[in-house]
Amino acid sequence: MSFMSIFLETFQAFCWVSKVLSAFWRVRAWTTLGIILAKVIGRFANLLAFFLPLKVILLAGSEGVPRYFQFFVGPDDKAFWIIVFAIGAVGCYALKMFMDFVVKALAEAGGVEVLQGANEIAVASHHRNEIKGYYARFSGLAANVLITVLSFSVLGMVNPALGMALGGLALLEYLFTACIVQYGNPLQPGRLFRIIKRKLQGYLDVLGSINFLCGFFVILIPFLSPEGGNLLFAILSILIMRQSFGAMKGIARGTSELWKERPKIDPMVFRHRQTILRERAVTLNLRQAFPRDGRAETAKKYLADHEGYEDIVIDSLWKDSPVKGIYTFHLQGFGSRVHLLQQVFPKSQLHLLEHEEFLFDILPRKFLKAPPIVVRFSVGPFECQICEYGDGVGVSQAEWEQHLPELTQYFWSMAVPDELLKAFSTSRHTLEGRLTAEYLQRLEVALDSPEKESAYGRLLEVLPAVKACLSQVPLYIYNPDLSRGSVVRNGSDIFIISWGRWSIEHIGVSIPRFFSNDMIEELLIGVRRVRDLPECELTPAHLDLVNSCRTLERQIAQAAYGQGLEEIVNIVENPLLKKESELVEVHESSQL
Numbered sequence: 072m073s074f075m076s077i078f079l080e081t082f083q084a085f086c087w088v089s090k091v092l093s094a095f096w097r098v099r100a101w102t103t104l105g106i107i108l109a110k111v112i113g114r115f116a117n118l119l120a121f122f123l124p125l126k127v128i129l130l131a132g133s134e135g136v137p138r139y140f141q142f143f144v145g146p147d148d149k150a151f152w153i154i155v156f157a158i159g160a161v162g163c164y165a166l167k168m169f170m171d172f173v174v175k176a177l178a179e180a181g182g183v184e185v186l187q188g189a190n191e192i193a194v195a196s197h198h199r200n201e202i203k204g205y206y207a208r209f210s211g212l213a214a215n216v217l218i219t220v221l222s223f224s225v226l227g228m229v230n231p232a233l234g235m236a237l238g239g240l241a242l243l244e245y246l247f248t249a250c251i252v253q254y255g256n257p258l259q260p261g262r263l264f265r266i267i268k269r270k271l272q273g274y275l276d277v278l279g280s281i282n283f284l285c286g287f288f289v290i291l292i293p294f295l296s297p298e299g300g301n302l303l304f305a306i307l308s309i310l311i312m313r314q315s316f317g318a319m320k321g322i323a324r325g326t327s328e329l330w331k332e333r334p335k336i337d338p339m340v341f342r343h344r345q346t347i348l349r350e351r352a353v354t355l356n357l358r359q360a361f362p363r364d365g366r367a368e369t370a371k372k373y374l375a376d377h378e379g380y381e382d383i384v385i386d387s388l389w390k391d392s393p394v395k396g397i398y399t400f401h402l403q404g405f406g407s408r409v410h411l412l413q414q415v416f417p418k419s420q421l422h423l424l425e426h427e428e429f430l431f432d433i434l435p436r437k438f439l440k441a442p443p444i445v446v447r448f449s450v451g452p453f454e455c456q457i458c459e460y461g462d463g464v465g466v467s468q469a470e471w472e473q474h475l476p477e478l479t480q481y482f483w484s485m486a487v488p489d490e491l492l493k494a495f496s497t498s499r500h501t502l503e504g505r506l507t508a509e510y511l512q513r514l515e516v517a518l519d520s521p522e523k524e525s526a527y528g529r530l531l532e533v534l535p536a537v538k539a540c541l542s543q544v545p546l547y548i549y550n551p552d553l554s555r556g557s558v559v560r561n562g563s564d565i566f567i568i569s570w571g572r573w574s575i576e577h578i579g580v581s582i583p584r585f586f587s588n589d590m591i592e593e594l595l596i597g598v599r600r601v602r603d604l605p606e607c608e609l610t611p612a613h614l615d616l617v618n619s620c621r622t623l624e625r626q627i628a629q630a631a632y633g634q635g636l637e638e639i640v641n642i643v644e645n646p647l648l649k650k651e652s653e654l655v656e657v658h659e660s661s662q663l
Contacts, residue, residue, distance in 0.1 A: 078249070081249075088212060094341065106174055107214045109177065111214050113166070114317075116166040120160055120167060123157075124157075205340075212329070222312075229307060229308055229311070230308050232289055236285065237285075237315070271324055272324060275324060356452055357398060361400070371384075376446075380445070383404055383409060385405065388403060393552060397569075402457065410559075412442070412459075414457075415450075424571060430570060430573055438485070442559075462560040480597050483547050485547060485548065502577055502580070508534060510627065511530065511627070513632065517636060529639070530643055540645075541616065544609065545578050545604070552571070578613075579613060580617055610647075615641070619642045619645070
């Protein structure tokens, strides 16, 4: 893209703003004109509300009439003009407040009218309030343009040198900003580029401060000459400068923000325009950071420093990730059996990578059948890691159903290290800690029958027994992303790729649906043997209770309260609760 395209885009943005304003003008010409004029009058009334008190102080605090007042204030009229200026200051402030009220009222009325002239779909949608806001913002943008023109016109008459200096400085700042935006790298932005893109208001404030200081020195120069300067005009110039800078910042910020929202605004304003779903910034950055013809070379560059991968020739193939928000590429070696997986984490998902790293700082990756990590590096705003990818082939449904019982027994049998459990417990409760009476209160909105009220009341009664039973069930490292899509063959075994969302849960959470009662009993025999547990401490009833409580927790979180009330029946009828309730009653009696 050439440098001239920056000027072209600026021109297109202002043309688009003009078209939108023209559409508003066609629907409500006088209202639109009224808003613009009210904003302009209010801004200049605010300027006079500050300027006139200064004139009062200068006139009242001087002996006689200062020379810069003598062209319209006579010696005998000094007291009269002090009163006039004081009343004028109050009047200007009142006018400013009234104009703010007029702008708000006209924007409300005009927005509704503009909406009725737009696409019928927008009329019946939540866009009703949005179009009113856009109407006021576009009208304010037009007012800022008019204020800027009037301000520079007044400066040209009061202080031509100041007007030319500020105009030239504004042009230089625009060219400087255009250069930064044009030649900056969006994937690896420098500091200035990041500030312009993400903190435009702060950037404009800095430019405004620079302009004010430069304008101040231009105003000061005449006072250093023998002829001296006009104090009244100097004060007026400073106040007009502030108004013009505020208006120019409003134009830059307003145009930039509205231009970004163009796909959303156009269908509301122009009947023939259709809604276009804009590409998210993360996917746009992904395409720019990992183009088809360059991503393999990027991966090869980082692999070259690791033994066994120095001279590897690879191809990078897109692979759908089983975890939402993470992107993956299959790195396939030409002429070799090397298979690697490149996982790409945007900033919004970095916590998953950090969560995984924390787990494997305590446990070796091979213990959880996670693939070894080869290298980790950054590409633009993305964090990447490349891991081994076994044979590079997933498993069929039949193979998965064969592997899953073995995997389930393996993970259920693995005790959670104390260090990991202690760290996890500092940030999150296990199931019995999360299932509180306060959490269950969300079900009350669905208690619309005596049967449901009875079931809910019964659950609250046995809740202490439920929590006691849950606490007795052993814990294990649970991976919610353990699915056929997240595993790959590794000889006769498998690799489990995704571990970013692990947690510590009780055995029995999320039992696969195809597991039969006989299969679960067989798994528990192996788990009890490895964990050295008596049969009474881990039974299918324990797993049923854990699974039902977890299901209830998830249904409440999803506001599926009707299903949650149905799940309560499975909980309160669990045979473990009767025995536990009796123990609780005996304990309470002994306490008394």
